[in-house]
Amino acid sequence: MAKRAVVLISGGLDSTTCVAMAKAKGFEPVCLAVAYGQRHAVELERARDVARAMGVKDFRVVNIDLRQIGGSALTADIDVPKDRPADEMSHGIPVTYVPARNALFLSLALGLAEVVGSTDIYIGVNAVDYSGYPDCRPEFIRSFEQMANLATKAGVEGASFTVHAPLSGLTKADIIREGTRLGVDYGMTHSCYDPDAQGLACGRCDSCVLRKKGFEEAGVPDPTRYTVGA
Numbered sequence: 001m002a003k004r005a006v007v008l009i010s011g012g013l014d015s016t017t018c019v020a021m022a023k024a025k026g027f028e029p030v031c032l033a034v035a036y037g038q039r040h041a042v043e044l045e046r047a048r049d050v051a052r053a054m055g056v057k058d059f060r061v062v063n064i065d066l067r068q069i070g071g072s073a074l075t076a077d078i079d080v081p082k083d084r085p086a087d088e089m090s091h092g093i094p095v096t097y098v099p100a101r102n103a104l105f106l107s108l109a110l111g112l113a114e115v116v117g118s119t120d121i122y123i124g125v126n127a128v129d130y131s132g133y134p135d136c137r138p139e140f141i142r143s144f145e146q147m148a149n150l151a152t153k154a155g156v157e158g159a160s161f162t163v164h165a166p167l168s169g170l171t172k173a174d175i176i177r178e179g180t181r182l183g184v185d186y187g188m189t190h191s192c193y194d195p196d197a198q199g200l201a202c203g204r205c206d207s208c209v210l211r212k213k214g215f216e217e218a219g220v221p222d223p224t225r226y227t228v229g230a
Contacts, residue, residue, distance in 0.1 A: 002028040005120035011046030014124030017179040037067035042199040046190040072098040080194040082204040102135035172214025187223035
């Protein structure tokens with residue numbers, strides 16, 4: 001029986017690639033999606049579709065309403081920035097940052113890992129082509145890993161948790177090339193922060209811009225369905 005790994009999945013390009021990478025390492029993915037009141041809830045449908053298509057046997061959704069906290073364009077009535085130039089995206093922390101989101105997601109994944117007897121957690125954070133989120137940095141991941149081994153029954157009893165962030169040092173183009181090599185169907189994924197009512201990507205938010213740029217630089221056709229004129 002394959003060793004299990006809990007993989008945080010959003011239905012986006014990065015997390016889907018993580019599922020493929022975990023499988024390539026011989027793990028049986030236990031996929032965890034989080035419905036947190038996000039503006040782009042269509043990603044949850046994509047996460048379920050992706051998991052099914054990739055043969056994931058254990059897919060779970062946890063519901064937490066972060067709209068009760070707010071503070072982000074993804075969880076509050078704040079406009080999602082559009083058409084930001086690259087130099088602006090590379091400085092500062094944008095309003096699409098969801099306060100403490102990755103710490104919360106990793107905590108949920110850690111709890112699930114204890115329950116299913118896994119010591120491996122995958123998260124698709126990226127520290128190269130990203131929008132300045134502090135909880136995507138390698139030092140955060142390593143700090144969380146240290147905490148995981150101090151704060152859990154399994155850790156106290158001798159288990160050693162590993163938080164895998166295999167995309168951390170890769171560009172978006174590198175991620176797309178690797179996922180394509182592993183057979184990922186990126187046409188099933190969703191990255192847009194502000195999709196329309198039909199779930200089509202806006203093509204103008206930071207996430208869409210980075211996704212478009214990644215496909216272009218990877219030399220891989222972009223299968224994303226954008227709104228007219230995007």
